[in-house]
Structures are given as C-alpha cells and as structure tokens.
Amino acid sequence: MARSQRVTLRDVADRLGLSANTVSRALAGKDQVSEATRALVSAEAKRLGYVPNSHARSLVSGRTMVVGLVITNPSNPFYAALISAVERECRAAGYSVLLLVTEDSAENEERAVQQLLRFGVDGVLGVATELSSDVWDGLSEAGIPVVQLSRDIPGRGLDFVGIDAESAIADAVVRSAGPGVRRIWLLEEDLRISTVAARIAGFRRALDRLGIAREQALVLKVPTHRTSGATQPWRPDDAYALAANLITRDNHPDLLITANDYFALGAYRAIRECGLTVPDDVRVLGYGDHPFAAYIQPPLTTIRLPADEAGTAAVDLLLRRIAEPDRPRTSTRLPAELIERRSTG
Amino acid sequence: MARSQRVTLRDVADRLGLSANTVSRALAGKDQVSEATRALVSAEAKRLGYVPNSHARSLVSGRTMVVGLVITNPSNPFYAALISAVERECRAAGYSVLLLVTEDSAENEERAVQQLLRFGVDGVLGVATELSSDVWDGLSEAGIPVVQLSRDIPGRGLDFVGIDAESAIADAVVRSAGPGVRRIWLLEEDLRISTVAARIAGFRRALDRLGIAREQALVLKVPTHRTSGATQPWRPDDAYALAANLITRDNHPDLLITANDYFALGAYRAIRECGLTVPDDVRVLGYGDHPFAAYIQPPLTTIRLPADEAGTAAVDLLLRRIAEPDRPRTSTRLPAELIERRSTG
C-alpha cells in the first residue's frame, strides 16, 4: 500500500540535527528558541509537509480543541442555523466541532455523551432530548463544561442559552389579538420539552392580559413524527390533518397560533378549504420566521428567532467557562422579535 | 477544583491485581482472557466508571473512528438533510462525525482539510467549494479516502455521490412544457459549481428535445449571498428582485424554472405583482421540493432530491473504501423524482 508514512516531529528534527523538543517549541512559537533555528525549523516542516498529530498532542496536554455539539435534528431550520453559528464561532476560536445527533431519543443521547467522554472534548453544547435523564451529569463530573441550548433542564446547575419564548408569545398574541378576537387556539407540538412549556405559558399569560377565559382558549397537540428518524422536520401535513378535523365554518378560532411556521402552512390550507379566509375570519400567528413566511399568501405574521445570536452567545459562554470553570452559572434568554405581516390583519 | 481524575486502564488493573494489557484485552473482547477474569474486569470497569481514551487508542492503532464531513452551508435544507443522513449512517457504523463548514470559501476549505489531517480521520465526505483548488489531494496523499458529495470535481480520481440533476431537469422541463409553451427561462444561482452546470445542461437538452431555439430561452443568474457568512440559504428576495425587473405583462416566459424552491417563491410574487397568474400565464417549475412547496398557492411542481439516499450511499461507499482502499473509483448519480403539482398546469 502506498500509505505514505506520516511526517513527525522527529523526522523534522533528525533532518536538522535537532531534538524533537526543540522543533516542537519552535513550531509552537515558544521563546526558548533562537529566531534562526525557528526559521529553519518552520521551513523544513513546511518542506516535508509536517502536520501535527492532534491525538498525541491532546493525550499529553489534556486538551483537545474540540467542542461537542449535540443536536436533536439538523433538518430543523432553527437548529441548522444554530449549527452554522456554533461552528463559525468555534472555528474562529480555533475549535473543531464534533456533531452528535440524538433524534430526540434518550438512547442516542446517552451514546452521544459516552462518545464525548471518550473524546475528552473541551466542552459541550447540547440540546437535551424530551425525557433527558441524568446523562449530562456524567460530563460535569468529568470536568467537562456543558452549555444547554434552547431547551432548559433546570436544577442541574448547567449554563443555558435559549430564547425567551414565553415573553415573545405573550406579547405577540396580545398584539395580534385585535378587537373582536375572543376565541384563541394554540397549535402545539406534542413534546415534553421546555420550549413547548414556555410557549404555552406565554399563551396563558396573554389570555390573562386580554381577559379571555380559559374556556375560549384551546391548546391542541399535533402528533410529532420527529423521533421516527425522518430527516424532515415538522410536517405541515400533520398540522393540516388536525386543523382540518377541528375547524369548520361555524367552529373556528378568531386567532390561531402555531408552534412553528410549518404548522401555519397546514393551518392555512385547512382554513382555506372551509371557505374561510386569513386574516378576515381567522388570524394566524406563526413562530420561527422561516424564509417562506414572507412569501406565502397572505404573508405570515411570525416570531423571528435569533438563532445566530443564540449560537454565538452559547459558544462565547462555553469558552468563558472553559477558561474559568468556577464562574457562576448563567442563564440567558434572548428576546425574539415579532414580524408583523398581513396574516394578523 | 474537583476535576475528578479520569479512570484509566491501570486503575482498573491495579484494583484487580492484573496488568493493564489484560484489562484492555478483556474489554476489547479478545480471546486471550478467561471468562472469569473478563467478567471481573467488566464489572470493575463499570463500577469505577471507566471510559476509554480515544486519543490514546488512535495514537497507537492509527484509526480514529471519526469521519470528516465538509459542508458549505448547513442551513441549506438539502445539506441539512445530507448531514442528518450521514450522521445517522456513521453512528450506526460506530463512527463519529467531525463537522467542518466552508461557507463556500477556499480559505476555509483549506483550513478544514488541515484540521482533518491533524485529526487523522479515517475518511472524509465533502462538498467542494466553488473554486476548489487541489487541497483535497492532500488527503488522498495522506492515505485518507475522500468521497465527494453533490458537487463533482472530475479528474481527481475521487469517489462521487450526487444527484443526476441534468436528467431530472431535462425530463421535468419537457414534461412541464405543454402546448403553446415557447418561451422558457431558467433562474439559476450565480455559482461556478457542477450542480449549476448540470442543471443548465439539462435545460439545454430539454430545449433541443422540444425544438425550441436558444433565443427563446434565457438563463438568468441570481446574485447569491451565500458566501457572506449569512446563515440563511438562498434568499427569495434576490430572486424576486431579479424577476420583478425582467418580467412584465408583455414580456414574460411561458415556463419559468428555478434553481431552488426559494427562488420560486420570489418568482411567484413577481408574477403576481404583474397581474399575471401561475400557471395560466406563467408555469413555474421548482427544484428541491422543500416542505412548503406543496402548501403555497398554487402548489409548486418541483423536483424531489433524494438527500437521504445520497447521504446513505455516500457513507456506504466511504466505509467500503476504508475497508478496501484499492477498489476502483465509483461515481454515482441518483435519479430525482418530479413531483407534479398545479404550478405547471
């Protein structure tokens, strides 16, 4: 096999009559080397095509310059944006990203944590699964900093960066509910995660502020197929099926809030097929501001999530904690902006 | 600091009065160990919470059980689906995924390759950037197998897995062009990549088959903002701006093909604002079958890309090549399916 032998520190050293250690120091830019030999070394290293072996390095140094990123589903546009931001920030700081996908399964989550322990990553950014057990504690016990993304599992003493969904929904609902709006429905995902809980809490807060009785309000759970290993994220079909069953000409909400813009697509169709119109008969408020939201008919009022800022903030926080393990726990909830379009009148 | 010392092979060995080597063999399931001690060892290892150090392992074994995945932009839904599929298959085979994002920049691509060399990954799956230099050769020279994804740079002797965009577009255009369709435009991305070239080739092939002169056909390039570090993928706005400038009541195509479904969104608006309708005045054919395509008005005829199959096939191919480095080069182009909806009549 032509598997060309890898060029090592010794190879460079031998060729120059130096020790491996000197070459190491020269390339690391430490100050125990004369400028002359440093130049010689880097020239020879480049000539031979020397590439440092990161495993050897992290074996002795204990640091890996790798960050673990645990995501439930990369096809979800919010998480995709998060991945982009996290990778970009890590790259800028000299870190590489090990990507682990859990598909919202506890088993995969446990395997992911195991992998991260084997690798001895310097830190972890992770979205917890629906029924996250205490797997994450293993990382903390091993001295690996963890920043929770998007979904918060309180009481674990872990840093958190996410979106203030509760306030965003509360404000958006109040703002979208004009005069005459009494019946409000929320089309939610059927997951036991903090994000869903936050949206429902925001929804209730809005009801209270508007003085609308709980009986006028409905929280509907759309069966989710996320865990089935499908790469597609939320499916408009599922929301459509549910909405089509419940919405009729005589029984419909004045304002319908959906847990994501895909659900809104399904709702649009269900509403249309009843002969009702958005926003005259039913106002619709989405969540996520996906790229299509501005372009459907009518353009969808929705909540823009600062995925990029969240990713950036999470990496910043993680790097700070890596540098300073004993700093107090931080919990950041970024505000989300309401983008008003025609679907709410 | 409570940075608990990591449990090592020796710790387990010492506690049982064995050597580290025996513990290693026992846990590796090799046959030089009695069943009795194997049971003892695995019990003690679990009790102490032993986690193998992957760096030490790969330092001596030369294998890392890590695959590099080089992607231009995770927010592109096609690549997001690819990431999901690749990660899933790798996970099933016991490999972890190191994710590198290039943002279509040659500089980032080179840094990515450098990272992969440092890590000594067992294989690489990668989407080449627009003007990919010979950076990928460095991996081959180091004996690291590479499978190109989606975009093919011919002549490098690298395996390739992608979509047969040319045939897909050619067939779809012919099928979408009913009687009376003479003027056909293609709204393309402004990138020098093989995917764009393939679509244009398919477009031309369709024109020839339909007997339409090149003068009746137009290839329009939408300025792309992908490289600007923005996490958003193709922007409908850019397509809208271009289309709105060119399309008027008196000067419009009979059939408009867009390089992706987002462009179709922009085109829809431009067409609508001229007082024209889809598909009566202008038929629209999209590309990608994004989740919203079935739900916009009118539902968009588009081409469904087998991202999942592509990812699976690519990983299979890579694993085969890892096992058998000297097998002949393979180039796979998966067929894409036309999803006919109302936008083409």
Next chain:
DNA sequence: GCTGTTCACGTGAACGTTAATGAGAGAGGA
C-alpha cells in the same frame, strides 16, 4: 579564575492505549 546569569537546546518521563513477545502453571502423554 571563580561564581552567577542568561540563552539555546537536549534528556527523560509521561499521557493511555495496543501489539509483540515472553513466562509460568497446569494438563496430558511417553
């Protein structure tokens, strides 16, 4: 000329694992 300081570099050990080789014990056969 002797000691002390600074600079440039080498030496040896360590990181945690695996592979090659060796060694002791017990069993079985002559």
Next chain:
DNA sequence: TCCTCTCTCATTAACGTTCACGTGAACAGC
C-alpha cells in the same frame, strides 16, 4: 519423571507529543 502443549496473564515497547528539568556555552562582574 520429563517433555511438550495450551491457556492465561505479565512485560516491554511502541505511538507522537509536551513538560519539567538538566546541561553546556558565552559572557559579565568581583
């Protein structure tokens, strides 16, 4: 009794780095 064979485990040496030292030379000051 001795030899060989097999089974189980230990010993030793790597893998490529980095870190804590040690060392020698040059130079200054007394």
